[in-house]
Amino acid sequence: MKANTHFAFFDEGSKKEIRRATLKAVAIPGYQVPFASREMPIARGWGTGGLQLTLSLIGQTDVLKVIDQGSDESVNAVSIKKLVQDTTGVQLTECTEEADIIQSRHRIPECSLTKEQILVLQVPIPEPLRAIEEREYMTKRMHAEDDYSGAWLMLFEQIMKFGKTATTADHPVSVHDRYVMAPSPIPRFDNPKMDHSEALILLGAGREKKIYAVPPYTSVKSLAFEDYPFTVESFEGAHCHLCGAVDVFLDELIDHEKGATIYQCNDSAYCIEQLNKQEKVEVESTYA
Amino acid sequence: MHETPILRVENLCKQYGTGCQECQDKERNSVEKNYCKSCGTVFAVRDISLDLYRGEILGIVGESGSGKSTMMQCLYFDTDITSGAAYINRPGKENENVFELSSQQKRMIRNHDYGMVYQNPVHGLKMNFSSIGNIAEKLIAAGNRNVSDMEATGKRLLTNVHIPLHRMKEEPEKFSGGMQQRVQIAKALSNNPPILFLDEVTTGLDLSVQANVLDLIKKIQRELQISMIVVSHDLAVIRMLADRTIVMLNGEIIEEGLTDQVLEDPQHAYTQQLVYSLL
Amino acid sequence: MGYVPVKGGTQAIDASIKRVKFERLKGQAILEIETILSTMRALVDQVMSESSLYSPQLAALAIKQAEGSMEEAVFLMRAHRSTLPRLYYSESVETDAMFVERRISASFKDIPGGQLLGATYDYTHRLLDFNLINEKKADNTQWLQSYAEELQEVKVEETVERYPKVVEYLRKEGLFEQYEMDNTEPEDITKQNLEFPASRSARLQVLTRGQTGALTSLAYASLRGYGEVHPTVGEVRVGSLPIYVKHPNEEDGSEDEEFYIGDIQVTEVESFVPVHVKNENNEEELEFEIGYGICYGQNETKTIAMSILDQCLEHLNDEFPTHDEEFVLLHIDSVESSGFISHLKLPHYVTFQSKLDSIRQVKKGVQVNES
Numbered sequence: 012m013k014a015n016t017h018f019a020f021f022d023e024g025s026k027k028e029i030r031r032a033t034l035k036a037v038a039i040p041g042y043q044v045p046f047a048s049r050e051m052p053i054a055r056g057w058g059t060g061g062l063q064l065t066l067s068l069i070g071q072t073d074v075l076k077v078i079d080q081g082s083d084e085s086v087n088a089v090s091i092k093k094l095v096q097d098t099t100g101v102q103l104t105e106c107t108e109e110a111d112i113i114q115s116r117h118r119i120p121e122c123s124l125t126k127e128q129i130l131v132l133q134v135p136i137p138e139p140l141r142a143i144e145e146r147e148y149m150t151k152r153m154h155a156e157d158d159y160s161g162a163w164l165m166l167f168e169q170i171m172k173f174g175k176t177a178t179t180a181d182h183p184v185s186v187h188d189r190y191v192m193a194p195s196p197i198p199r200f201d202n203p204k205m206d207h208s209e210a211l212i213l214l215g216a217g218r219e220k221k222i223y224a225v226p227p228y229t230s231v232k233s234l235a236f237e238d239y240p241f242t243v244e245s246f247e248g249a250h251c252h253l254c255g256a257v258d259v260f261l262d263e264l265i266d267h268e269k270g271a272t273i274y275q276c277n278d279s280a281y282c283i284e285q286l287n288k289q290e291k292v293e294v295e296s297t298y299a
Numbered sequence: 300m301h302e303t304p305i306l307r308v309e310n311l312c313k314q315y316g317t318g319c320q321e322c323q324d325k326e327r328n329s330v331e332k333n334y335c336k337s338c339g340t341v342f343a344v345r346d347i348s349l350d351l352y353r354g355e356i357l358g359i360v361g362e363s364g365s366g367k368s369t370m371m372q373c374l375y376f377d378t379d380i381t382s383g384a385a386y387i388n389r390p391g392k393e394n395e396n397v398f399e400l401s402s403q404q405k406r407m408i409r410n411h412d413y414g415m416v417y418q419n420p421v422h423g424l425k426m427n428f429s430s431i432g433n434i435a436e437k438l439i440a441a442g443n444r445n446v447s448d449m450e451a452t453g454k455r456l457l458t459n460v461h462i463p464l465h466r467m468k469e470e471p472e473k474f475s476g477g478m479q480q481r482v483q484i485a486k487a488l489s490n491n492p493p494i495l496f497l498d499e500v501t502t503g504l505d506l507s508v509q510a511n512v513l514d515l516i517k518k519i520q521r522e523l524q525i526s527m528i529v530v531s532h533d534l535a536v537i538r539m540l541a542d543r544t545i546v547m548l549n550g551e552i553i554e555e556g557l558t559d560q561v562l563e564d565p566q567h568a569y570t571q572q573l574v575y576s577l578l
Numbered sequence: 579m580g581y582v583p584v585k586g587g588t589q590a591i592d593a594s595i596k597r598v599k600f601e602r603l604k605g606q607a608i609l610e611i612e613t614i615l616s617t618m619r620a621l622v623d624q625v626m627s628e629s630s631l632y633s634p635q636l637a638a639l640a641i642k643q644a645e646g647s648m649e650e651a652v653f654l655m656r657a658h659r660s661t662l663p664r665l666y667y668s669e670s671v672e673t674d675a676m677f678v679e680r681r682i683s684a685s686f687k688d689i690p691g692g693q694l695l696g697a698t699y700d701y702t703h704r705l706l707d708f709n710l711i712n713e714k715k716a717d718n719t720q721w722l723q724s725y726a727e728e729l730q731e732v733k734v735e736e737t738v739e740r741y742p743k744v745v746e747y748l749r750k751e752g753l754f755e756q757y758e759m760d761n762t763e764p765e766d767i768t769k770q771n772l773e774f775p776a777s778r779s780a781r782l783q784v785l786t787r788g789q790t791g792a793l794t795s796l797a798y799a800s801l802r803g804y805g806e807v808h809p810t811v812g813e814v815r816v817g818s819l820p821i822y823v824k825h826p827n828e829e830d831g832s833e834d835e836e837f838y839i840g841d842i843q844v845t846e847v848e849s850f851v852p853v854h855v856k857n858e859n860n861e862e863e864l865e866f867e868i869g870y871g872i873c874y875g876q877n878e879t880k881t882i883a884m885s886i887l888d889q890c891l892e893h894l895n896d897e898f899p900t901h902d903e904e905f906v907l908l909h910i911d912s913v914e915s916s917g918f919i920s921h922l923k924l925p926h927y928v929t930f931q932s933k934l935d936s937i938r939q940v941k942k943g944v945q946v947n948e949s
Contacts, residue, residue: 022663028769045771050656055917057924080928084587087924093591117928135921146904148774156403160440164425167439168432170446171468173940180932198932218914220771236446244935262927263934277928339860 019066020098025049029067029222033213036224041186042154043137048220058091059217061114061133065095068129069112074102076110081118081260081277088116105280117180119201121259121281124210126227132195134216137223139183139193159191162234170239182241185232186225194231200243200260205231249274254285303388304350305526306374306494311347311383313366313373316340333366333549343369345550347383351494354524356516358541358558360534360573366550367530368418371498374528375415376405387412387494410440414487414525418499420479423486426472430462430482433471437489456485460515477508484515488523495519495527501536513539534577538562546570602645614638623843623875624648628912629655630787632842632874649916656913664769666823669836673846673872678741678817680876685810685850691741696816698878744813745848745868753866776903781891782884786873788910790880796900796910797883800890805900807889809849809869816876818843845878847871849885853893867892 019026032046051059058079069075077092079085083105091114092103104110107120114131124130140150143161153161162183169177180196184205194202195214205212205225212225225231235241250257252264252273259281261274276282319338321329329335333342344366351357359367372378374385384396389412397408409415417423424433434453435443443449457467460481471479480500487495497516501509517540519525529540537544537558544561546554546569554567565571615622615638625637629652636655644650680696683689695701748754764779772780785793800807822836849869857863869889871881887906895901909915 017661020661022661024663025660045773047767047769047771049660049768050653050913051660052657054653054920055914056919056921057917059917080925082587085925086587086591089587089591116924117926135918146774147908148904152402156406158406158440160436163439163444164428164432164436167435167446167449168428171429171431171450174943175940177936177940179936180929196929198928200932218918237444238447242939244932245939260928260931263931277931337860339856 018099019069021066026067029063032222036222037226040226040229041190041192041223043221043223045220046222048217052094053090055218056135057087058116058133060215061131062091063217064131064213064215065112065114069099069101073111074104074109076104076107076113078118079116082279107280117196119197119204121278126209128210130210130212132214134195134214137193137216137219137221139191154190162191166234176239183234185234187229192223198244198260202233251276251282254282256285302352305353305388306351307386308347308349309384311344311373312381313344313369314340314342314381342550344373347552349545351526351528353526355542356520356527356529356540358537358544359528359530359547360537360544361547363532365547367547368498371496371530375413375496376409411490412492412494414492414495416483416487416497416500418502420471420483423483424471427470429468430471431467433482434486434489437486441490452489456488460485477504480512493526495525497527497529499531516540534573609642611638611642614641623877624790625651625655627874627877628652628787628789631655631659649912652912669822669824671819674740674743676815676817676819678815681741681815683744683813685812689744774904776907781907782888784907785884785887789912792910793880793883793887796906797886800886800900805890805898807851807886809851809886811882812848812850814847814878816845843875845873845876845881847881847885851889
């Protein structure tokens with residue numbers, strides 16, 4: 012009764028099917044390609060879309076990095092890494108530059124990715140128009156007819172009510188001036204990283220059974236009116252209390268002793284790298 | 300008149316049901332009013348042709364069930380037609396039957412060439428969005444991406460229809476029926492559409508409010524030179540607004556002409572009945 | 579700090595996995611798969627049905643591993659199912675070939691073949707039986723023996739008789755429409771994404787693997803008034819069906835070439851629902867339509883619920899969520915709903931930070947305007 016698991020969990024037929032959907036997604040930037048999403052050994056909503064992409068793509072020589080909300084050591088990132096490694100034996104890394112495939116939930120790494128790399132994003136709700144129209148039957152038609160006035164109207168209403176757009180993470184983007192796409196709940200801070208990205212970006216929604224993509228060097232514009240430009244989260248005057256970095260997405264922490272607010276790089280691998288660099292400089296200067 | 304109409308409708312038909320041999324055969328006479336006794340098919344709009352000229356108001360009058368609202372819905376692509384053609388006088392596209400266009404192209408026409416005011420504001424407005432947002436929706440759909448610009452247009456239109464600007468951020472669901480209707484008119488006008496459809500816009504409003512809305516429509520026509528098709532069961536409304544009038548009964552045109560003419564000297568028995576009841 | 583420190587996630591997970599194993603082992607009792615199979619029939623049936631994988635053995639293993647948690651057991655089975663390549667589709671099954679164990683009709687007292695109660699809790703009184711606390715094997719053996727003796731006295735028919743379907747009799751009377759045999763290849767929702775409007779075959783597949791509680795609740799809502807289907811149960815039957823596959827390489831399709839691969843036990847329900855239809859002369863007539871339900875194992879409530887929802891979705895109606903196929907079909911899957919609800923336990927630090935920023939910026943903006 013005991014069955015041997017396949018390389019990368021799936022049988023080859025399943026992998027091919029997922030790759031076919033992926034190719035279609037790459038061919039039609041920003042378009043959500045339906046696929047027969049499989050049940051995975053981790054729960055729906057816990058990154059099964061990203062995981063299926065990763066497993067369908069990964070080969071024996073690939074190096075994998077998995078992050079969750081910026082952290083390599085977040086429990087769910089660890090759990091996903093463990094599953095992939097148990098079924099493939101591939102090498103894992105925390106260093107962004109070393110990775111061939113980077114699976115991430117809700118963040119794009121701080122250091123820019125290269126054309127050798129693939130970024131796989133986990134998506135909870137792939138439909139950018141879902142808040143406006145709950146029916147899939149309708150939203151599909153709206154995409155087909157290039158009818159995005161609803162998405163823009165939401166932004167307009169926010170400006171009327173609050174004097175500015177009040178979107179949080181998952182701010183909708185227009186891909187290749189055609190499809191409006193949910194970038195997954197990455198902070199607005201990460202939206203610009205998608206624009207003309209050198210790396211292929213794949214987005215997978217397991218529960219909603221959709222795959223979509225931003226091919227390399229593709230235009231990705233965050234929806235914004237001419238006179239109310241798109242803005243990212245502000246960390247004005249703040250820096251990472253560990254490595255000193257500014258211009259990165261910061262986590263807000265409470266210093267328990269002083270009761271004050273301190274900040275720390277959300278991208279933990281980036282932070283450690285900065286710290287290592289500083290140490291190296293220090294060591295070198297001490298010996299010099 | 301040698302002027303080209305801005306909207307030309309030819310042989311428009313709309314039926315509910317598949318029809319049968321009985322009702323296709325005119326001689327068998329199975330159709331009573333617009334209903335086939337044999338198969339239950341309803342012939343809501345039967346072979347309607349009409350022209351709408353620049354800057355005129357064309358009135359369509361008839362009792363409820365005469366097919367006038369259905370015809371309007373067909374023209375605005377709210378419902379599919381059974382057969383027929385419509386041509387809009389747009390540069391280079393004069394000979395395009397708009398019913399044969401893709402749904403995307405139809406949407407373009409709705410956003411750029413048409414404005415619609417429904418009898419029930421629920422159909423024309425997003426009741427839980429701000430009034431200014433409702434106007435912006437139409438502008439956004441037509442490609443505007445400038446908030447201040449849209450806000451200015453919205454304010455001008457709302458002022459025109461007498462909605463106090465301090466209420467522009469409120470949702471129409473909080474407004475009275477007359478106010479909702481005026482917001483709907485403002486929305487329909489937002490893109491300066493060359494063609495405006497008005498479907499029983501004053502039905503259900505108080506008399507004083509009715510007069511108000513009718514004045515507004517008259518003013519818009521005078522100032523903006525928009526062509527309008529006004530559908531109403533109320534001859535008084537038609538008399539006040541329309542230059543030319545079409546009388547519909549059981550899905551067919553039974554009489555048409557200059558409004559004065561139709562009112563002074565009605566030819567068809569049904570029209571005579573209508574006119575005398577008005578006097 | 580929470581559970582996402584810069585380092586240490588790996589150790590924390592390992593410790594947590596150990597702890598959950600400890601919870602299962604600490605009582606020092608071993609639950610045999612055999613025990614689950616022979617004493618927890620209902621649980622096994624429910625797990626097989628919701629996971630849409632027919633294997634009592636694996637279901638029992640899943641139940642054991644999941645410490646009896648339904649959602650976990652179904653989850654385990656589904657994940658296992660994903661690793662199995664689909665090699666064959668079975669030949670279609672005629673359910674009147676069922677070896678019936680139980681069969682009742684709520685529509686007719688006297689159905690051809692008669693009512694057969696079989697094994698059911700329906701007529702038991704739900705009183706806790708405290709004798710089971712100290713159940714003795716010897717007593718059970720003795721009970722079984724005397725039951726076997728009782729059965730000896732029952733007259734056995736010479737031949738095995740098939741139970742004809744109740745609906746066939748009504749069809750002969752013209753109360754049901756005669757349909758042409760439709761042999762369109764059904765869709766396979768595990769191979770193709772569900773699209774709307776959904777085909778009936780896709781709809782039935784989603785319903786049969788739906789979560790028992792979800793189906794029951796929605797069908798109940800429809801009966802109570804949030805829907806328009808008020809059925810009579812024409813027939814509930816429980817029994818086993820033989821499954822055949824074609825020879826993979828021989829295409830001629832004669833029945834002799836089919837291979838018997840085993841039996842499955844199913845519950846099948848046909849509900850009769852009166853509907854208004856127009857006849858050729860355009861007059862209103864009443865006719866019956868059939869809501870259909872079928873599930874692995876003995877799952878009667880779920881199967882009846884399925885038959886109600888099938889009929890609801892045959893008549894789409896915006897007024898009721900139970901008649902809205904996206905509402906019903908997209909929200910009843912156990913693995914999907916429990917997964918998305920439980921994902922809320924994952925850290926949302928970045929998204930929350932983004933929300934904080936948005937609220938602060940809006941507040942700032944308002945202050946500027948006021949001053």
